[in-house]
Amino acid sequence: MSAQEVVTFGPSLSITRMTEHDLLEVVEIEQLSALSAWGWDAYHKELQSPEDVIMLVARTETADSTLNHEHAVAGFIVSRLVADELHINNVAIRPEVRRKGIAAQLLKAVLREGRRNGARLAFLEVRAGNAAAQGLYRRCGFQVTGRRPHYYNQPAEDALLMSLLLETSP
């Protein structure tokens, strides 16, 4: 996917590469999502190495009564390619539009892009208590392959390591 390319899913959702114009909304969604905070500077820094990262945003294209404005960024995903491995770092969706399949579409898009760029394995860490995210990753084919004790703080929690072989995934 080039910077300009748009992948449209039905009348209401499009997925594009993240640009710095999206960052205020991305950071807002991050803050609403209780993620370990990266903040504007960290996302901006990642955007400076486009050959190593795949960062996508999903936009709702039609007026959605649950969002304040059209074309709002509904969610985002951030991943980094290291050799033939794709590390999924962050994914978050605006609370009002969760459970509509947006994260699954973003994750599938990032896996497709990763595979196209030579990734053979995708992996991520997820809080052991984050059932929603684990459900999402399982739904997209990831399996738990390890546990990292006390990986997170505030609050302290183990991480589950989940991975997916991209060569064999659909």
Ligand SMILES: CC(C)(COP(=O)(O)OP(=O)(O)OC[C@H]1O[C@@H](n2cnc3c(N)ncnc32)[C@H](O)[C@@H]1OP(=O)(O)O)[C@@H](O)C(=O)NCCC(=O)NCCS
């Ligand atoms: C995790 C998160 C990204 C899921 O986004 P979403 O757009 O609501 O997810 P989807 O609608 O694409 O759901 C895909 C699948 O994930 C699973 N899932 C999603 N939310 C779930 C929940 N609250 N409980 C259980 N399973 C859930 C389901 O299997 C779902 O498929 P289904 O709706 O057909 O049952 C979203 O809840 C979020 O932003 N959470 C806060 C940030 C976060 O924890 N990010 C992950 C860690 S980096």
